[in-house]
Amino acid sequence: MNAGLTSKPAAGSPAGAPAKAATAASTLPATASATGATPAATPTVRAFFRRWSFWVGAGVFVVLASLVLLLIRGAGGAGAGELSITSAAPGGAKAVAEVLRGQGVTVTAVGSLDEAVREVARAGGGAGGSASDSGSGSSGTGAPPGTAEPTVLVFDPNGFLPIDRTDDLARLGGHLVLVQPDIFTLDALAPSISVTGQVENSSVVEAGCAVPSAERAGTITTSGTAYRASGASGESDTGNGSDTDTDTDGSTTTTECFETGDGGYSLVQAETAGSVVTVVGASDVLTNEHVIEAGNAALALGLLGQSDELVWYTPSESDVTATGPPSLATLTPGWVTPLLLLLVVVFLAAAVWRGRRLGPVVVENLPVIVRGSETVAGRARLYARSNARTRALDALRIGSVTRMSGLLGLPRSAGLPEIIAAVSARTGVPAVEVADVIVNRLPSSEAELLALSQQLAALERRVQVAVGRASPGGSP
Amino acid sequence: MAVSGRFVLLVALGAVPIVLLGQAYGLAFEALGGWLVLVLLLGVLDLLLAASPRGVLVERDLPLRVRLGQPARSDLYLTNTGRRALRGTVRDAWQPAAGAVETRFALRMPAGERRLVSVELRPFRRGERRVEQAGIRSFGPLGLWARQVSLVAPGRIRVLPPFNSRRHLPSRLARLREFDGRTSVMIRGQGTEFDSLREYVRGDDVRSIDWRATARREEVVVRTWRPERDRRVVIVIDTGRTSAARIDNEPRLDTAFESALLLAALASRAGDRVDLIAYDRRVRARVQGATGPELLSRMVDVLAPVDPELLETDWSAVPAEVRTVTNQRALVVLLTSLETPGSSRTLLAVLPQLTQRHTVLVASVTDPATFAAVGQRDDREQTYTAAAAERALLDVARVAAAARQQGAEVVTGSPAELPPAVADRYLALKAAGRL
Numbered sequence: 001m002n003a004g005l006t007s008k009p010a011a012g013s014p015a016g017a018p019a020k021a022a023t024a025a026s027t028l029p030a031t032a033s034a035t036g037a038t039p040a041a042t043p044t045v046r047a048f049f050r051r052w053s054f055w056v057g058a059g060v061f062v063v064l065a066s067l068v069l070l071l072i073r074g075a076g077g078a079g080a081g082e083l084s085i086t087s088a089a090p091g092g093a094k095a096v097a098e099v100l101r102g103q104g105v106t107v108t109a110v111g112s113l114d115e116a117v118r119e120v121a122r123a124g125g126g127a128g129g130s131a132s133d134s135g136s137g138s139s140g141t142g143a144p145p146g147t148a149e150p151t152v153l154v155f156d157p158n159g160f161l162p163i164d165r166t167d168d169l170a171r172l173g174g175h176l177v178l179v180q181p182d183i184f185t186l187d188a189l190a191p192s193i194s195v196t197g198q199v200e201n202s203s204v205v206e207a208g209c210a211v212p213s214a215e216r217a218g219t220i221t222t223s224g225t226a227y228r229a230s231g232a233s234g235e236s237d238t239g240n241g242s243d244t245d246t247d248t249d250g251s252t253t254t255t256e257c258f259e260t261g262d263g264g265y266s267l268v269q270a271e272t273a274g275s276v277v278t279v280v281g282a283s284d285v286l287t288n289e290h291v292i293e294a295g296n297a298a299l300a301l302g303l304l305g306q307s308d309e310l311v312w313y314t315p316s317e318s319d320v321t322a323t324g325p326p327s328l329a330t331l332t333p334g335w336v337t338p339l340l341l342l343l344v345v346v347f348l349a350a351a352v353w354r355g356r357r358l359g360p361v362v363v364e365n366l367p368v369i370v371r372g373s374e375t376v377a378g379r380a381r382l383y384a385r386s387n388a389r390t391r392a393l394d395a396l397r398i399g400s401v402t403r404m405s406g407l408l409g410l411p412r413s414a415g416l417p418e419i420i421a422a423v424s425a426r427t428g429v430p431a432v433e434v435a436d437v438i439v440n441r442l443p444s445s446e447a448e449l450l451a452l453s454q455q456l457a458a459l460e461r462r463v464q465v466a467v468g469r470a471s472p473g474g475s476p
Numbered sequence: 477m478a479v480s481g482r483f484v485l486l487v488a489l490g491a492v493p494i495v496l497l498g499q500a501y502g503l504a505f506e507a508l509g510g511w512l513v514l515v516l517l518l519g520v521l522d523l524l525l526a527a528s529p530r531g532v533l534v535e536r537d538l539p540l541r542v543r544l545g546q547p548a549r550s551d552l553y554l555t556n557t558g559r560r561a562l563r564g565t566v567r568d569a570w571q572p573a574a575g576a577v578e579t580r581f582a583l584r585m586p587a588g589e590r591r592l593v594s595v596e597l598r599p600f601r602r603g604e605r606r607v608e609q610a611g612i613r614s615f616g617p618l619g620l621w622a623r624q625v626s627l628v629a630p631g632r633i634r635v636l637p638p639f640n641s642r643r644h645l646p647s648r649l650a651r652l653r654e655f656d657g658r659t660s661v662m663i664r665g666q667g668t669e670f671d672s673l674r675e676y677v678r679g680d681d682v683r684s685i686d687w688r689a690t691a692r693r694e695e696v697v698v699r700t701w702r703p704e705r706d707r708r709v710v711i712v713i714d715t716g717r718t719s720a721a722r723i724d725n726e727p728r729l730d731t732a733f734e735s736a737l738l739l740a741a742l743a744s745r746a747g748d749r750v751d752l753i754a755y756d757r758r759v760r761a762r763v764q765g766a767t768g769p770e771l772l773s774r775m776v777d778v779l780a781p782v783d784p785e786l787l788e789t790d791w792s793a794v795p796a797e798v799r800t801v802t803n804q805r806a807l808v809v810l811l812t813s814l815e816t817p818g819s820s821r822t823l824l825a826v827l828p829q830l831t832q833r834h835t836v837l838v839a840s841v842t843d844p845a846t847f848a849a850v851g852q853r854d855d856r857e858q859t860y861t862a863a864a865a866e867r868a869l870l871d872v873a874r875v876a877a878a879a880r881q882q883g884a885e886v887v888t889g890s891p892a893e894l895p896p897a898v899a900d901r902y903l904a905l906k907a908a909g910r911l
Contacts, residue, residue, distance in 0.1 A: 037530060037531055037532065037533050037557055038532065038533055038534040038610075038627040038628060038629055039627070039628045040529075040530050040625045040626060040627050040628065041608075041609055041625075041626040041627070041628050042624070042625045042626045044530075333498065333499065334498050334502050334504050335494050335495050335497075335498025335499060335504035335507075337504070337505075338494050338498065338504040338505050338507065338508035339491055339494050339495065339498075339504070341508060342487070342488075342490050342491060342494060342508055342511070342512075345487055345512065346484060346487050346488045349479055349483060349484045349487050350484045352478070352479050353478075353479050353480060353481055353483065353484050356478040356479070356624075357611075358478075358565060358567040358580065358611040358613055358624065359567055359569050359609050359610075359611030359626040360569075360609070360626060362569045362570070362571050362572065362607075362608070363571075364571040364572055364573055365783075367601070367720075367727070367783060367784075368720045368784065368786060369722060370720050370721045370722060371721070371722050372721040372722055372723040372728070372841075372843045372845075373723075373843055373845045373846065373849075374721075375815075375868065376843075376845075376846055376849065376861065376864045376865050376868050377861070377864070379864035379867065379868070380857070380860045380861040380863070380864035380865075381860075383860040383863055383864060384856065384857065384860040391863075392859065392860055392863030392864075393863070395863045395864070395866040395867040395870065396859075396862060396863050396866050398866070398870060399850065399866035399869060399870060402870075402873070446856050449856075449859060450853070450855070450856060450859055453853045453859045453862065453863075454853050457851065457853055
């Protein structure tokens, strides 16, 4: 960036030309008419790009490549949800949707309840006439009578389904396939069916019931969640799990298929006065990965292909209505966000303004700084850490004795007894006491060390005073 | 390129249209985008209209040397050879230790004109101080964006050692003069030279009466002496790692320089020939054969860029180095540090070789803080510190005693005391005729 725009090649002199006017320190300045300019350390724009062409190219390539990747991934990721009919991923349901389309079923994916209701209304109105001409919509499976209204598949793994909008839910029609619904969805759409639990182990199970598409499928692989007919269907357990019972109060007939053990079933169908709600617990039946196993494909096509129209409804965030007080975003004026962006730009510009150096950093060799007293301080800490009292006192004593013997004019070869005698004679301190301070006493505690060292200093000062070399209180 | 504070302000002013348009018409984002585009266009326009800083001719005029502690002036002549008037800033990129008082200057140069920029330097460290580049920033007519270039304009200034100890020189020279004409009673020794005969005055030592001369004349005549002349002094400065230690906020090496300069000044006045070697494992500086006023100027010049090296001094090669300087008997002054027997072992091993042929003077800086620490014994910490300081002093005393045993003279002192102490010892040796 620094080379950036600083050099327009048209500007005056060729930068690379050798400067004729010497700029040595001692030369006198040349006249203003001197030809040639001072060479610049900053490269020109062209030189900069020539020098850094590889890295500039590499940078551009990386940016472009990541953009392309982002676009590709983004396109795939838009419909990449679980059981999405546009997703070719293992968890998607593109295979089922495409096969159904190939059989003439119009598959429409919607993301909100409003859309779903609109689609159902449109298909229900228009499909009534067109259902008869194709005939292949039910792919020869013997479509149940009176199924002009479209099949609606509801898959709601995130719990976005607005179950409180009962009117709209009712308008979804009487042909619902619920894939792995939670208990709230069941309460709203199929109150006669309840959840029994998760299916831990995937296994192949027999249909064992009278639902036509299940019978045709024969076997499926179990997965997901297991359900059972609830409430008044207590006697249903007495059979082999394939019985059909009729509620007396609501005239609801529930059928349970594909027992997964523990009283749960992978498919439960409830039929009330012409409207059929099928709960599919094994969502793997529809996935690209597992649809080809066992009779999965047959079940999926049989369930979803009963009508010419299939509305594939996956509730999304748009189904969630906001409640409560208005959020901060709705209260702020529209110019706040642009203003914040402007402040960011101002901040960046200010950073460039203050941070841009006028020329490179000037380097200089700095001298090593070693404090001369470091060895003394280090040794003192070593003494203190290891409580080397005797050693420390020894040093103090030798120093003091040497100085005192010098002060008293004793020869270098003088022994301790002579020095003690001389000190005692000069200061009037008893010889025993002097000997104690100078040699005899050993410090057994820090306090004693302190006391001894202070006595030593005091003794030395007395010698100095006695000799007349120092006033009391002077330093040794 | 660079931007100005004015540009930042201009960008910030975009808040006004954003708020106004956003409040009135809900066009806040459009206002933001429009303002940014406008500002960028203005910036690019400004940049295109700015004079090229590459067309500036830079010349320097600065003194070669300056003594540490004295100011110097570095002149920078800038000539605008381009076709447009240049308006902007110039920065003279001196090293920090050159102590440039101000490095950035506003610049306004019409086409073809020349401007002088004077930088005041107050160097705060000895050595060679350099400047490599001059940065020029050229703003456009709007003062928003600027073109910027660093122009190669090298320069250097040598900052000489301060020689603060020269204040001790007059008193030492006076003492040197006192030696002249002294009679043998005051000054004993084989080394003094016969100077002249003069009439006896009361107070002269009768032993210095020259009876033969007296017999020739009618009055009593005494001999007078003068100090010996034309002796060799070889100063060896240790630039090894121990000379890097700072004592009283001055590296040992700088104290050694002060001592060497004072001694050289004194000895050259006394008629002796002074040579200098700065050595650690190789010769860092050498002054040989310089006499008179040239000696000091060459010494400061040669010593200015010498810094302590972080390696152990190789003393074993020093006798050979001294031999390259002179074969005569000389006073060899070793400016080093005597600290512990361990670190001084190599020096002590070499000393006999030197003392055999020469008079050797070893000068070492001692830390006054160590002396002060010995007397402080008020608490546990201080007592241990006093013990450690005492141990350090004992070590120094041991090394000094060992050096004396090898026949060398030893001078120690704090950084302030050492240079005059070395000079005094030189005078004492001279007076004793031991050179």
